[in-house]
Amino acid sequence: MFGIEKMDIFYKHIRFLSFLVVSIFCQVPILFGQDINTDSLLLKALNEKDPRIALEQAKLGVQVAPEYLDFHLLLGRLYQMSGEIDSARYYLNYVIDNNSAYVEAFSYLSDMEVQQGDLPLALSYINDAIAYHPEEQSLYMKKMAILQLQEKLNEEQRFIESALAKFPNNSEFRQRLYLLETRNNSDRIGVNYSFTKFDRDGVGPWHLTGLQYIRERSWGTLIGRINYADRQSFGESISSGVQYELDSYVFTGRNGYTYLSGAYSNSIVFPKVRLGLTYFHNYTNGWESELGVRYVEMGGRNFRSGLLGIGKYIGSFWINGRSFIQNESSNYYPAFTLTSRYYFNTRFDYIQAIAGYGTSPDERATLNQFESRVAMDSYRAGLGYFRLWNKHILTGTQFTYNHQELLPGLIQNEFELFFMLQFKF
Template identity: 30%
Template sequence: MHCSISKSGILTLLLCLIFHTLESSITVEAQRINADSLFIAARQAANSGDRTGAIVTCERILTNNPGYQDAHILLSRIYLWDKKYDLAESNINTVIETNPKSFDAWDVKTDLSLWQGNYASCLRDCDAALTYFHDNKALLLKKARAYDGLKKPEMANETLNTLLYIDPQNADGLKLLKSLQDQLKKNRLSFSYSSDYFQSRALEPWKTIYLQYSRKIPIGTLVGRFNYAKRFGIEGVQGEADAYLKISNWNYGYLNIGYSNQSIFPRFRLGGEFYQKLPSAFEASVGFRYLDYKTTDAMIYTAYLGKYSGNWWWSGRTYFKLNGSTSLTALLQTRYYFASRDDYWGVRVNYGVSPDERTNVLTTVTPSLKSSGFRLEYSKQLWPAFTISGAFTYSNTEWMSKRYRNVFSGEIICSYQF
């Protein structure tokens, strides 16, 4: 028994196979075209601020096309904007595992580690990406920023030199280089002069001058300061020393000690504070200030909370005294930074007096007297090594029970780095 297939049967079978193949190809191509159209819509939604709509569209694409890399990358970028870092990492790792030569994927991956402050991870990611994209300017800039975040200015400077050799006019690179050059200078000499003018003409202005030298060391910064003041016709001097010491990458300490044998200064002052870096660019601290005069003393406790947001710095600080008469001081302050840490303007409002203000040392031991006011400040780096700062302060101070006077203060500070 045998069977035979006619020529017409063979032709029919071939035509069926051809039509099936064409149908499958057309279906795949239609799905690809549809996915491309949806992706364009998702990208437009993300750029216009409709992140939720963009996420929904990307997920729709990935339901039928799980390997559509652009959708994974866009999802990662949106999750990064929304600070949903785990979701961003999951999506971007999916792309890098299958296509390690995708620059867009590495661009998101390096931003992910940099934005979270994971500078060591960012360095590893940048080095991995640079094996595929040699001398890429965006990756070199992120690598320099990661070194800067790790407090390695020499390595950051070396990376920036490579970037600026490729692109000498790179604005972001030049801005970071200027900041690094300031960090690489270990010494700073500062001179300050301030004068307080009282509403009552019977009281002559108070004068305060200090000369300060600071030196960066591997574990922090050491500061020496010589203070001079003239108040109530009495002159006096005081010596002080500060230390800002790194404990770990997440915390550091502050110490202060001072001595004077003149009555207008505390005979002895001592301070200490512990600072802790927190997630989302927050920082907090707790500490104390001790002031010892010949006839009285004061133990003052302090707490601080600050946050950096873009070019802005916001902070709140409180001082409170528990022994003897209880008192509370509160300060709110903000600064907007420009090209460097020495270029900024700021505003501060306060209720009460601060023991960290050198002109207030006479009033911090009698904190039951009330005070309120504000301070305006501006600082400008005129040359790479020279900075000038100015401040105006107004306060309404209770100098006797229920008797107040206005005080207007001006201060100028000149600093030289070398």
């Protein structure tokens, strides 16, 4: 009996010592840290789907490797995602205070302050980040977004102009700058002139002259035009007339605007009535879309058109595809236009190339023959150059060639030369 009790005591001591040894060895990695693979632990924490487990793993990482800032960064991000803002601020600020190379810490802090509604603090973090990382393009994008939220249009425009000088191929900067420039208060007066020559004897030339006033304000743009057309044959005028036109672009939100157009004439060289409505919307990454309608009344006939277009800024390029479906009674007629521009400095400085098929109600030079051309085939191409001089003088010239079907088997070649001169004040 006594032997059995001694054996029990002996085994209890053995079990206790075994537990103690195992416990000590389990604590050694935590006490000394060198036996835990911190990179492996960080990878596990980053890939962990359960945020609670990831949080505990990140805390362990901070405990065993306090100098490893990736664990602090992860803790800050996890606390931000769980809504523990003060803890998130502590760990993210700890990261940037100890090493400003962590761009993500600046971004997380800025995004968090935007969510909290503290835009000045969010902007401060981004400004600091740009100072440390001037080549990080994503930081400039974040600053542009914050300035938009603050509705500081003038400051935003100046910032984007400087950012474009550094990143000239950024399509979102180019797209946003175009919109901001149209919101500036400015006025323009100018004259347009189109000369159209034909390869048939006794036809042409045609002259189209327009006087216009353009008023740009923060709400949008208002454009008034008076157009005069003179159609000649064998060097003599055979018909002429005047058209009155009013266009407007109205901003309808941060990323959209609406185009409204109306024109009237009692002369046969113009449609009697022309109306237009288009909504434009800008998306991220330089994309934009347009959806609209047109109405043309001339020669006792009524034409309705649907318009669908899509555009894209690619660096300094802007490419736009536009399609029209014209309707009269039960007949439908398509038209397509592809426009490409390469911008140099401002929205007024660019080279433009166009190609198209069919006749649309947006073509001014030949609109007087819209009712006879809309059902016929036509192929056109053009090239133009537009420029702003000394911030006040705008000039433009464009040449367009049109291969026009008049009747089945009867083709006419048309050559149009366009000039523009405006004064900006």
